[in-house]
Amino acid sequence: AKRLGRRRAQPYLPGLAERLAERQHMIDDLYDAVQHGGFALAFQPVIQLSNGATTGYEALIRWNHRVRGWVAPDVFIPIAEECGLIEEIGRWVIMDACRQLAGWSPHLQVAINISAAQLKSEALLQHLTQAIMVHGIAPERIEVEITETALIDDAARTAAMVRRIRKIGIKVALDDFGTGQSSLAHLRDFQFDRIKIDRSFVVRAGTDRQSMAVLRGTVSIGKELGVLTHAEGVETREQLDLLRDIGCDAAQGYLVGRPIVPYHDPIDSGDLPLP
């Protein structure tokens, strides 16, 4: 693993054929991981800003590849979406998140990321209800996170899907708020339980007047709509204090806690989990 990793870090540009072969390898390995296991969920805490209490955790998938070590979701999720594996991977994420949730204190929630392709499929509702039943979980303890880009095409259909998910009692959050197109239109056309304000606004909040204005404005809109506002990527005490001062409801980020894989198979030890 070490040797391969170092070679890949060399500044050379692989040719098209090489890149295609590499990609096909990854697809083959993804198929293998779906069939035989190889994924793990890391959990990152979410706090309520008014009192600092932990209200739940966001589940973030990691792939433990036998050669590459831990692979980040930004690398393999887009590939899984393209080759049609996302539905099966997403199903595992939902099931495993609920399995672990069942062992937590009953006041805690779990947030599950849903990709655009999953949102378009009827199977999503099946997977959610199945996981709820198998693990005997109150639907209100689950929140699915949808990014703005997942809402773009076929808005009528996705809006219907969001309604059906909420009808089961499952919460829906708008992820990466402010980074997509027509962010405000989404707040108008869809009903969410939570707005997750993208990290980019939080990072610049202390120094940048525009980011600060967007933050304040979003918190104010959230209050008006009765939707929780949640700041992502909080890394400093100053950011945390500022967010609390402007009335933001919840926060998440390295300052509060890094994502952690709660169970780490000793056989796979050697590589540290991703942050």
Ligand code: C2E
């Ligand atoms: P996201 O949903 O926006 O998740 C937040 C990302 O920011 C996570 O990266 C998290 O580790 C990272 N992060 C958290 N706090 C901080 C901070 O204070 N500073 C910085 N710089 N980063 C922070 P991660 O785990 O690599 O996930 C990347 C993306 O992959 C996620 O972005 C999400 O879109 C996607 N993803 C993760 N798990 C799943 C999954 O189970 N299913 C699907 N479809 N997508 C997933």
Ligand code: CA
């Ligand atoms: Ca998320």
Ligand code: CA
């Ligand atoms: Ca996010």
Ligand code: CA
């Ligand atoms: Ca993101």
